[in-house]
Amino acid sequence: MTTTVAAYAAPSSKAPLERTVIERRAVGEHDVLIDIQFAGICHSDIHQAREGWGEAIFPMVPGHEIAGIVTEVGSAVTRFKVGDRAGVGCMVDSCGACEPCKAGQEQHCVEGNVQTYNGIGKDGEPTYGGYSQKVVVTEGFAVRIPDALSLDVAAPLLCAGITTYSPLKHWGTGPGKKVAIVGLGGLGHMGVKIAHALGAEVTVLSQTLRKKDDGLKLGADHYYATSDPATFQELAGTFDVILSTVSAPLDFGAYLGLLKTGGALVNVGAPEEPIALNLFSLLGGSKVLAGSMIGGIAETQEMLDFCAEHGIGAEIELIEASQINEAYERVLNSDVRYRFVIDTATI
Template identity: 85%
Template sequence: MTTVAAYAAPAAKAPLERTTIERRAVGEYDVLIDIKFAGICHSDIHQVREGWGEAIFPMVPGHEIAGIVSEVGSGVTRFQVGDRVGVGCMVDSCRECENCLRGEEQYCLKGMVGTYNAVGRDGEPTYGGYSEKIVVDENYVVRIPDGLSLDVAAPLLCAGITTYSPLHRWNAGPGKKVAVVGLGGLGHMAVKIAHAMGAEVTVLSQSLRKKDDGLKLGADHYHATSDPKTFEELAGTFDLIVSTVSAPMDFGALLSLLKVDGALVNVGAPEEPIALNLFSVIGGRKTLAGSMIGGIRETQEMLDFCAEHGIGAEIELISAAEVNEAYERVLASDVRYRFVIDTATI
């Protein structure tokens, strides 16, 4: 066991505070990672505040992890000391079910093991990236290409793959019209990636406050959802809409913007249930879908794609002592566009 410093929430809704945690000894197939940067995801806030249900405390959040390998187990073949690596939202799965076997471990039929707020196969709680080090099985570690700086790469381990996966699956590319709902931590990555894929990209945001940013990030068009004319002008326009908003939305209004056979894919995770009139999907043979991160293989594919196209997150680097303030600013939409903790400050 190794004792490392970390920032943890001692109880639900409590401020995070500096503490120490125990990391397991490096096993035969484990990789010890010196964490350099950890992104702050809105999911961290949902879980610290038990917005998604009962949680495990003390909780060390963080599933956007970038660092350097400092030790490997005797059976490790994929990594060596000094490698630049990342860890995303999961650190294990059953490895035997049909979803795991086809590289979609995030949909493990027995339940994936989250990087934090979960119980590992050893029966111990998992602790995330707001810490100095982490030990992870090599099969759940990905390589960060040399073309990506570790600080801007960290948010790709959640925000990047969460948006890349539905864009890839629903064939965003040349000739396709894609709308991104919300220009935040997830939304700004969706815009960058969809643009790089060759799609015509529109941002749908509550106001035009971030319009200049959206266009610089790669959007071709930018519209305010608070303006009723938006829904009149854009009715039947899009092949794909990716909603990144973690608050209840008028899904009927959004579905009206799709072409026949279009898809509205939700990657935001509101705490409250939504209401939907099914005629919104029946009329137009439309699809309302969801998507959750990506498997390890697809996550590596996403990182390689981002390196090839020079895509990193837009970040604000902070010290660990600023994490509680950062949480409040995320809730106030006062970040452009992802807070990243410099873990050297822990």
């Protein structure tokens, strides 16, 4: 039987979120039912609830940073049992048969992965996210949260953690490498922690020095203000990898100038506006401008295990569900250190 649960939803584009009830599907033989304990607020929740990235599905229950406890399992489930600590990230299904899926890159499913919210499931019904009391997901798209991680600080790892871990690993972050993180927000602060734990020399590039003390405490070795033109002169040709986490268009030519020969500028932020780029800034020095989108399920589990081993959780502000709309405005004003997490017991 389906389950009725309380949730917070945006009834229409740009409308304030409000308390409502939604239906969760019956637990199938390969499904797990998770009682959600905590749900992170990602900037992409705001982009989608306000249709910044295009037409969306309403009512929308955002949330793809989900941490909770398994309370029911289907008859064929082998990876989870009742009582396990589990998480759900940005996707809840994929075709499972295409080349990317078979390679553990479900986020790049040729048919399109099923998003945790603002998507259409294989049953033809809209998907609803983590701003709710429970979620039902096929076991292959749930991950185990290690005991060493508190569920509240683990929730943001399901997006912010994997979104930064995957490209940092892919582009060879480690001892002897110089890595810059652009922006010290929800994504950026995780990028600093993870790059530091991987053994790189880490620099934060932020608009101002307002968060410098935080950045250094989180693991950065250096901190520069991008509003100071001298920064781009002083750091020219310095970095092996630059990870841009910001959701605003940048002067990519200027940032490419900070790379060593053969270096990579990897973008995980998703601005709503297109960018302009003079290709000569790529040609000189054989530089790379790349993108990265979350990670596959196996890599997400790898990231969680890595974070548990190194004592890495998100820096959070725990809020009640009634504060979601206020939290959205604060995110837009960069007034959060560094991830809002909803205590779903308050929904």
